[in-house]
Amino acid sequence: MRRLICILLLLVCLSTTVYANPNMQADVGNIDVPMSTPLIDGSIAADEGWSEGVYAHKDLMATFGNCNEILQSFYLYYAYDKDGIYYAADILDNSFVLSTGEDDIDNVQNDFNIKNEVVYGYNGDIFTFVIDPLGRFLEEGYMSNTDYNTWYSVGIFENNICRMYRAHNRSGDITSDVKVKGQVTNDGWCFEAFIPWEFICQDTDELSFGDISVTTEELCSGGAKHRAMAIYMDRFIDPEAGEVATFQRFATCGYILADGLKGYLSSGVCLKAYGITLSFGANGEVTEPVETDETTIATGAVDTTIDTKESEKSTETESGTHPVTTQTGSKLTTQKTASKTSSTTKKAVTGGITGDNAAQTGDIGVGIAIGVAAIAVIAFIFVKKKL
Numbered sequence: 001m002r003r004l005i006c007i008l009l010l011l012v013c014l015s016t017t018v019y020a021n022p023n024m025q026a027d028v029g030n031i032d033v034p035m036s037t038p039l040i041d042g043s044i045a046a047d048e049g050w051s052e053g054v055y056a057h058k059d060l061m062a063t064f065g066n067c068n069e070i071l072q073s074f075y076l077y078y079a080y081d082k083d084g085i086y087y088a089a090d091i092l093d094n095s096f097v098l099s100t101g102e103d104d105i106d107n108v109q110n111d112f113n114i115k116n117e118v119v120y121g122y123n124g125d126i127f128t129f130v131i132d133p134l135g136r137f138l139e140e141g142y143m144s145n146t147d148y149n150t151w152y153s154v155g156i157f158e159n160n161i162c163r164m165y166r167a168h169n170r171s172g173d174i175t176s177d178v179k180v181k182g183q184v185t186n187d188g189w190c191f192e193a194f195i196p197w198e199f200i201c202q203d204t205d206e207l208s209f210g211d212i213s214v215t216t217e218e219l220c221s222g223g224a225k226h227r228a229m230a231i232y233m234d235r236f237i238d239p240e241a242g243e244v245a246t247f248q249r250f251a252t253c254g255y256i257l258a259d260g261l262k263g264y265l266s267s268g269v270c271l272k273a274y275g276i277t278l279s280f281g282a283n284g285e286v287t288e289p290v291e292t293d294e295t296t297i298a299t300g301a302v303d304t305t306i307d308t309k310e311s312e313k314s315t316e317t318e319s320g321t322h323p324v325t326t327q328t329g330s331k332l333t334t335q336k337t338a339s340k341t342s343s344t345t346k347k348a349v350t351g352g353i354t355g356d357n358a359a360q361t362g363d364i365g366v367g368i369a370i371g372v373a374a375i376a377v378i379a380f381i382f383v384k385k386k387l
Contacts, residue, residue, distance in 0.1 A: 023058045023070070024264050027255040027275035033078045035222075035281050037086075040192045042160065042181035044088050050077040053090070056230060060275070062253035064268025070250050072188075072234055074127070078278055082220050084196040087129050089230070093188040097235040097244055099124030099155035099163070102173075105235070106246055120233050121165025121173070122155030123244060127191070128231035129154075130274070133200055133219055135227045136212045137271050143259055145267040150203040151231070154191050156182050162191050169207045174199075220280070228276040229253070231269055252276050 036049025044050060054077075058070035072093040079086040099122035106120055120126045129152045132138055137149060151167040152174075162182035163175045177199070182191030197216040204214050218224065231251040238245040253263035254275035266273045 024062050024253070024255065025059045027263065028054060028056055028060050028076070028252045029275070030277045030279055031076070031078060033080055033278050033280050035081055035220075036079045037081045037083075038079050038088070038192065040086070040179040040181050040194050042162070042183045042190070042192055044077060044090060044190060044192060048079075050079050050086075050088060053077055056252050058250075060252065061250045062264040062266075062268045062273070063248060063250045065246070065249045068248045070248060072232060072248075074188075074230070074232070076230060076252075076276075080220055080280060082197075082216070084194055084198075085131070085200070085219075086192070086194050088190070088192040089127050090185075090190045091125075091127060091188045091232075093125065093234070094186075095236070096125040096156075096189055097123075097237070099126075099157050105244060106233075117167070117171060118165075119151065119167040119171075121153040121167060122157075122163065123235075124155050124157075125189075125235050126231075126233035127154045128152065128229075128233070129193070129195075130229045130231065130269075131200065131278075132227035132271060132274060133204055133214045134224060136204070136214060137208070138227060138258060140208070140212055142271045144272075145270045147271040148207075148269070149271055150200075150207060152178075152193075152195055153231075153233075154180055154182070154193060156184065156189050156191065160184060162193075164193060166203075169203050222281055224280045226278040226280075227274040228278050229269065229274040230276070 031051055031054055033051050034049050038048035038050055039045075044053075053075040055073065055075055057073040061070060063070060072091065074092060075090040077088040077090075101123055103118050103120045103123050103126075105123055120128075130149050132149055137147070148168045150169045153165045153167065154162055155165070156162050160183045162180045163173060164178050164180045166172060166174045178196070179194035180191060181193075182189060197219045200219065201214055201216060204212055219226075229252050231249070233246065234248040234250070235244050236247040237243070249268075251269050251273070252275045253266070253268055253273045255263050257263055257266060257272050259272065263273050263275060
């Protein structure tokens, strides 16, 4: 019976971190990153030296925070030089919410029990880039569901203005210290961003309280490998409340983590859960731009030869890749409405609320945890009486 109690208590611990995505079948995995210096102008172009575009969709990502369906997908692009790391995303979300200011919907107090720290930065749809430089944090044993690297989050405002917010360390708007440009597209929005290596070095030192140090030379050396993750905060206009609320959060989580746990059974966004490896050119040489073909994707606009919706429904376990195009992409729609207008009506799952305006949740992990905890308590009382 004591063994039974131990098993039940173990189930309680596991259940508190369940963020199920039954569609997740693999992870994004390795991305070969060229050494180049793309022009940060908000238009992703092949002749700028970006990596081949990697398609991240619901089969390769884990949800966290609620159990609504993943309705969005995006193409990821990376590059690096001696000064910093470049990343870009072409986000297929034709019903995104423009940001209007700092996030007043979700914060760390609700998600990570840290009082009143803004984590997602802005109050619209948010794309977050996270990096474990050279995998040093994982090497040092940062394996808890509450361990995080610094988050660099991008939001898009009216008139194609993009801003970047840093969280989990020296939190605040850092737009003036980095480079970030973007635009609204026919199929969603896109952006290009640059973060100096100096930022990552300092954030690494401060976040680890001086236990982990990295240098610019190490970070941009040929053959360097960095663990990474992309996180998407999907918001919508709640038709009942008439306010912006969170519909879904999802991330490029690893399918199997370093501790052997399946990724979707972790917190989804903790440090050990990263599902991307950025592999820098072996000799640090500049990689020639990829060649395009007639099935390429224009920035923010899907070519008619590709059925994106069918791709999202695919159950293939390998991540799809696609080169960027030499075209500038779709026409700008700078006054696009902030309300969710996709053909798929977003009606959030009702249940427990994780934020004041979050018409979102029904956290599966919490529900299971309560049930299993109750069983464990009953079993413990029963056994105690028998002993």
